[in-house]
Amino acid sequence: MISAKRIRIEKNQEVSANYVKKKMDFINYLDNDSLAQIFMLLPISERITMKEVCSKWQEACQLAWHDIKKYKCTNTIVRNHKKCILTQRYVEKVLFNCGIYLKELILSLICDSSIMPIIAEHCKNLKTLEFALVEFGNKNTYRFVEAFTQLEQLKVVKIHISGYNFQFRMLNSLPKDINEIHLFFKPNGSPEISFDSGIIKSTLFTTMLFNSDPVAPSFFSLKKFTNLRSLTIHRCIITDIIQEISRKTTLVYLDLEKCKTKKEIFTFNQLLNLEHLNIKDVSFMDIPNLLSGIFNACKNLKHLDAPDFHVDLAEIKMENWVNWRNLVHLNIRWQASDAIIENIIKHCNNLEFINIDELNSESTIELTKLENLNHLDFEVTNIDNEVMVAIINNCKKLKHLVLPEYNMVKASIFYDLSKLQYIESLNLAFSFKLGDSAIIAIAKNCKLLKCLNIKNCNITSSGYIALTGLKNLEELNIEMSVNVEDNFVVKLRGIKSLYCSGCHELTDTGIIQFIKNNPDLEFLNISFNTNVTMDTIIAAEEAVKNRTNDTFLAIKSVDSDIEKACHEASKNRTNDTFLSIKTNDPDLEKACSESQWLIDC
Known part of the structure; x- marks a missing residue:
């Protein structure tokens, strides 16, 4: 005979089971709009999965995409x-x-x-x-x-093109009201691209490049695009379209980097609304004083990148110097004089970058008076202690600084770099007088630093450990450094690129832990590290595979052990790879292909 107590227990269990069942099914009592609001909290991949659960969820999922x-x-x-x-x-x-x-x-x-x-x-x-x-x-x-x-x-189209042939005339089908067209060509083997019968064709970079027949502009024309404001064309022969470009008065942004033209006479004088002009590495043949009219005509210019063009700023009319008031970026070849520098300081209050490649120390010191200057690159220019003192004292907003290799800047001045509190990118490679005290001070005070290059500098482990306090650091170059050890790299966090080639004290243990500690790592150079083996590569692939983000990792190496790792991986490959090997070694490249690791040559 069943006891009353047991009957009560079974009854309670039945009630409880019914309650749980109803509770678990409560979500299906929601209407489709409410379900959709819940699904919209999920990432896209999960929303696609939700619609496969049942017909009700499939209907609700159709309402969960409007965000x-x-x-x-x-x-x-x-x-x-x-x-x-x-x-x-x-x-x-x-x-x-x-x-x-x-x-x-x-x-x-x-x-x-x-x-x-x-x-x-x-x-x-x-x-x-x-x-x-x-x-x-x-x-x-x-x-x-x-x-x-x-x-x-x-309104905006951007096309990245690799290869030899591109049907350029397809762009004529774009809407006439389009505002921006951006074409980035990257031909294989670094050939150039030319307009020919409506096709962009690969041509080797020789003098023959300029002997092809003229191209009829009817295959591609800018005339119908009456509201075109931005145009980018990289690595093309633009002879047959340059006249249209020079008359496209609606243009505000023009980028023709690495393009070429034949003997076609044109100017940019009609582009009065132009704010951004990039003609870096452009080949204009037999066109003297190409930029001379821009400075007298374009009142809105903010960015000019033309480092291969020498401009005589003395030709600018005095009343037109006011046209420079909006300039932020000026990258041209120019010769300094007291009058020109005085005009630049007086009229270019917004200038953040100016080319200083051919300037002497006195001229550079004067330019440090530009209060908004935030980018200085001395990579191909000598620098002395007086210039450095002027930079530290005057350029309070400086964000980017590159010093020349093998510079003779004094150790005490390197210490004062810590006063540049807004610095984000600092290149001090081969600065042999840079020491621990300066690095420790920089790490303590330059909290916005994102990119640091101290390749082949005399830093000890104490200086390197101090860098772990830079919470915004993303790119670090410590190549050829004898004092870089595992106990330093394992403490780094948030790094996206690490260059540690030739750091012979590093081992698999340190590099593997570094990779695990930095899930956003995108690039790692471990070339010529004698204590780093294929174990690092195998562990790296496993670590990247387990990441919760979609970041791939590229590793650069020339080690024969990496080749062995590739061969081993090819035997056991069962899933997708999220690791690429960057190499110029043909044997290693072949091994990577067999392993199905991506190759970045």
Whole structure:
């Protein structure tokens, strides 16, 4: 006979089970809008998974995407608690769900031209599109033409192109109201790119580059883009479009870095609205005084990057010096005089960077009076103690400082660098009089420091340990340093790039722990470290695989042990890799390919 007590227990258990069941199922009593609000708290990868649970959740998930206005291809995704390499198929799933809400889309090389019809169909409200290209052809061109025609809201397009052929005329299909076109070419083997019959074609960098037939501008024209404000073209022969560029008065931003032209006469004088001009490493043939009119005509110019052009600033009319009042960045070759420096100091109050490559000490000292100056680079210029004292006393807003290698700056002046409290990037490589006391003072006072280069300096372990107090430090170069040991690197946190080549006291133990302690590490140079072996590479891959972010790690090495590690990995490879080996060694490159590790040559 069952006792009353047992009956009560079983009844209570039954009630409890029913309660738990109802409690666990409570979420399904929510309406779809409420469920969607919950799903919107999840990352994109989890939202895609949620729709596979049941039909109700699938309906609710359709309402959980309107908050996604920007999507950028990352390196990896997390699915079922496992990190995987991102694929185009996954990106397509994302676009199916949130494409209609997207304003900005940034694709990577994992996506080819076959994704363009999907973008055209599902991303009608897109304002900004950025993507990379490595393959071309008529079929691919048709896909882009169709997509550009349908993306009527598009205002900004950025294209990164690798390879030999690009159907340039596809850009004629962009909306006429587009504001920005940015084209970044990176041809294989460093050939140049030229406009030829509507195709950008690879040509070796020889004198033959300038002997090809003229190109009809009808294949690509800027005329229809009446609201074009920003234009970037890198590594192209722009002869047949330079006239249109020079007359595009709506331009505010123009970047023609590493472009070339034939004997085509033009000026920038009509670009009165121009604020940013980059013609670094541009080859303009037989065009004298190309920039002379800019300084007299362009009243809004803020940034000029033309280090290969010598400009005689004495030709600037006195009444036009006022046009320089907005200048922030001035990178040209120029000769200093007392009058010119006086005008620069008087009229260029906003100047943050100015080229000082050909200036003597007296002129440089005068320029330190520019109160907003925050970038000084003496890499190819000698510097003396008097200049250093002027910089420390006058340039209170300095953020970036590069000293020449093998400089003779006194130890006491290095100590005073700690007064530069806003410094973010400091290059003191091969400064043999730099000592512990200066490094300790810099570490104590320069709390904003993000990038530090003290390659081959006379620092002891005490000085290195002090650097662990720099909480914002992201890039550190300590190459060829005999006193760098494991007990220093294991204490570093937040590092993204570490250059420790030739630090022979470092071992696997220290480097492995350093990698584990710095989950945002992107680059590590361990070349010529005799005590660092393949154990570091194997441990690095495991550590990177277990990261919760999507950061890849590139390791540079020339060690034969790394080659052995690659061969070993090729036998056991069962999943995606998140590690790349940076090398110029053909044997190591082959071993990396067999192991499926990425190669960054």
